[in-house]
Amino acid sequence: MSLLVVGSVALDSVETPFGKAHDVLGGSATFFAASASLLSRVQVVGVVGDGYPMDALKPLERRGVDFAGLERAKGSSFRWRGRYRHDLNFAETLETHLGVFSNFHPKIPPQFRSASFVFLGNIDPRLQLDVLTQVDKPRLVACDTMNFWIESRRPDLVKLLGHVDAITLNDSEARQLTDCANLIKAAKWIMERGPSLVIIKKGEHGAFMFTPESVFFAPAFPLEEVFDPTGAGDSFAGGFMGYLARAGDISDANLRRAVIYGSAMGSFAVEKFSIDRLLEVDAPQLLARVAEFRSLVAFEEEMPA
Amino acid sequence: MSLLVVGSVALDSVETPFGKAHDVLGGSATFFAASASLLSRVQVVGVVGDGYPMDALKPLERRGVDFAGLERAKGSSFRWRGRYRHDLNFAETLETHLGVFSNFHPKIPPQFRSASFVFLGNIDPRLQLDVLTQVDKPRLVACDTMNFWIESRRPDLVKLLGHVDAITLNDSEARQLTDCANLIKAAKWIMERGPSLVIIKKGEHGAFMFTPESVFFAPAFPLEEVFDPTGAGDSFAGGFMGYLARAGDISDANLRRAVIYGSAMGSFAVEKFSIDRLLEVDAPQLLARVAEFRSLVAFEEEMPA
Numbered sequence: 002m003s004l005l006v007v008g009s010v011a012l013d014s015v016e017t018p019f020g021k022a023h024d025v026l027g028g029s030a031t032f033f034a035a036s037a038s039l040l041s042r043v044q045v046v047g048v049v050g051d052g053y054p055m056d057a058l059k060p061l062e063r064r065g066v067d068f069a070g071l072e073r074a075k076g077s078s079f080r081w082r083g084r085y086r087h088d089l090n091f092a093e094t095l096e097t098h099l100g101v102f103s104n105f106h107p108k109i110p111p112q113f114r115s116a117s118f119v120f121l122g123n124i125d126p127r128l129q130l131d132v133l134t135q136v137d138k139p140r141l142v143a144c145d146t147m148n149f150w151i152e153s154r155r156p157d158l159v160k161l162l163g164h165v166d167a168i169t170l171n172d173s174e175a176r177q178l179t180d181c182a183n184l185i186k187a188a189k190w191i192m193e194r195g196p197s198l199v200i201i202k203k204g205e206h207g208a209f210m211f212t213p214e215s216v217f218f219a220p221a222f223p224l225e226e227v228f229d230p231t232g233a234g235d236s237f238a239g240g241f242m243g244y245l246a247r248a249g250d251i252s253d254a255n256l257r258r259a260v261i262y263g264s265a266m267g268s269f270a271v272e273k274f275s276i277d278r279l280l281e282v283d284a285p286q287l288l289a290r291v292a293e294f295r296s297l298v299a300f301e302e303e304m305p306a
Numbered sequence: 307m308s309l310l311v312v313g314s315v316a317l318d319s320v321e322t323p324f325g326k327a328h329d330v331l332g333g334s335a336t337f338f339a340a341s342a343s344l345l346s347r348v349q350v351v352g353v354v355g356d357g358y359p360m361d362a363l364k365p366l367e368r369r370g371v372d373f374a375g376l377e378r379a380k381g382s383s384f385r386w387r388g389r390y391r392h393d394l395n396f397a398e399t400l401e402t403h404l405g406v407f408s409n410f411h412p413k414i415p416p417q418f419r420s421a422s423f424v425f426l427g428n429i430d431p432r433l434q435l436d437v438l439t440q441v442d443k444p445r446l447v448a449c450d451t452m453n454f455w456i457e458s459r460r461p462d463l464v465k466l467l468g469h470v471d472a473i474t475l476n477d478s479e480a481r482q483l484t485d486c487a488n489l490i491k492a493a494k495w496i497m498e499r500g501p502s503l504v505i506i507k508k509g510e511h512g513a514f515m516f517t518p519e520s521v522f523f524a525p526a527f528p529l530e531e532v533f534d535p536t537g538a539g540d541s542f543a544g545g546f547m548g549y550l551a552r553a554g555d556i557s558d559a560n561l562r563r564a565v566i567y568g569s570a571m572g573s574f575a576v577e578k579f580s581i582d583r584l585l586e587v588d589a590p591q592l593l594a595r596v597a598e599f600r601s602l603v604a605f606e607e608e609m610p611a
Binding site: 295 | 601
């Protein structure tokens with residue numbers, strides 16, 4: 002089934018304890034598409050400046066990503082420059098240059114409007130709401146957000162919650178949005194305002210998926226080397242939504258699997274800079290990692306007499 | 307099979323955002339015994355002052371805890387006073403009064419020396435080593451430790467590693483001991499020095515069990531209210547060792563189950579002050595929580611076409 006993502010397509014410059022990368026592919030829609038395209042066709046809506054290296058997107062097109070909704074505007078592309086030090090859970094933003102992204106008004110091409118699955122990447126919640134007026138009746142709409150919007154656009158963000166089925170956010174954002182330190186309470190607070198699916202990401206500590214009926218937990222995959230954490234969250238979302246779009250099934254059993262596929266794609270994303278590792282991964286590698294996830298948490302109940 | 311614990315038997319005064327408790331039962335051996343005794347008979351070796359409220363230990367005796375190794379010495383009992391604020395992961399120690407514990411030299415009673423499972427609670431590694439000269443050939447010896455011993459008794463602690471089968475420690479202690487930020491590398495560092503089983507506890511973020519062959523992860527049970535985290539680690543160890551002693555089986559499948567039983571007992575421990583909740587829990591409640599752990603992480607692999 003068709004999967005639409007609206008978000009940023011950017012150029013990242015990243016410094017980690019293991020190396021540096023300059024002006025490499027980045028942005029929420031890029032990571033999302035690179036991840037999801039292993040599982041499903043993906044439609045991208047975003048904006049880049051007229052100097053964006055369009056050729057660099059070719060490998061994504063070959064994986065079935067449709068950039069018909071990627072606008073090219075006069076001006077410079079969105080650039081992010083960041084650094085990770087010892088604690089790879091925290092990105093230090095050195096520079097953000099919005100460029101053409103500051104005037105981004107998503108326009109959904111007619112052929113994308115019937116998308117069954119929609120992911121609203123981390124952009125202004127007013128734009129996320131506007132996207133929803135441009136699509137038909139998607140089966141599942143998920144959104145992401147960040148502390149900046151929680152602080153500056155809280156009423157719009159709360160309004161958005163009433164119009165989405167699912168939200169992904171990290172633990173500190175969940176606490177900030179809901180003013181609940183406890184994540185179960187935070188998830189309930191959010192579910193009361195609309196989404197029936199709340200995914201709270203805890204970085205290296207895994208992710209919770211809350212629904213009104215159940216709680217599911219997926220650990221982060223234990224890696225000896227986390228090379229560059231940039232894009233892990235969007236790669237998670239891409240794996241999650243890509244799996245759902247491929248299966249066309251949003252039963253609890255399938256949502257749980259989708260969280261694991263998302264976690265697996267997130268674990269690949271951090272093994273190299275940019276989307277490099279995501280582009281290498283094939284289905285057998287993905288299945289092997291999902292099997293490793295299973296072995297990581299598998300146990301049989303049984304109480305000896 | 308018999309299970310021996312050597313550790314502190316103390317009086318705790320604790321302040322949390324939810325209430326206060328004064329001079330209640332505490333100490334590593336106490337939490338361990340309260341937890342393990344639901345699954346196995348437990349033998350305790352420790353020391354208390356002559357004013358210790360021995361009657362308060364009666365409920366543990368009724369659960370099959372044998373205090374024949376609990377010495378009563380002239381002087382005051384070990385007292386700890388601590389506070390938890392908003393972040394329940396961190397205890398702020400307000401006062402530590404070692405009392406008779408500062409001269410503790412564990413003496414294992416003859417009838418305890420054949421114990422099959424031995425847990426060396428968090429005491430001076432020189433004393434932990436000494437205990438091992440007093441027991442016959444246990445099937446499995448596990449130890450705990452803390453930052454204080456890592457800093458002040460590192461050579462003895464590293465020597466101890468060569469004489470134990472398993473160690474439990476928290477993530478910051480594992481990093482401090484090994485100087486590896488990555489927990490997989492930290493576990494390998496430790497395994498190279500002796501233990502074939504390394505359990506790294508991450509508090510509210512769950513626990514890893516590393517063996518040379520596999521990695522197992524157990525989440526912490528998501529609770530809406532964590533009332534008092536004191537003793538969670540020792541209750542985890544009690545559930546883990548209690549399960550192993552009950553089963554008399556240290557296969558990988560059983561070790562995984564033991565980690566879950568430990569996590570379940572740890573999750574009960576934090577629901578009330580002191581060992582109060584541990585003394586209430588019965589086998590059906592424990593089994594129900596283990597089933598909830600299973601549901602928390604359960605997923606079926608399957609990749610749609």
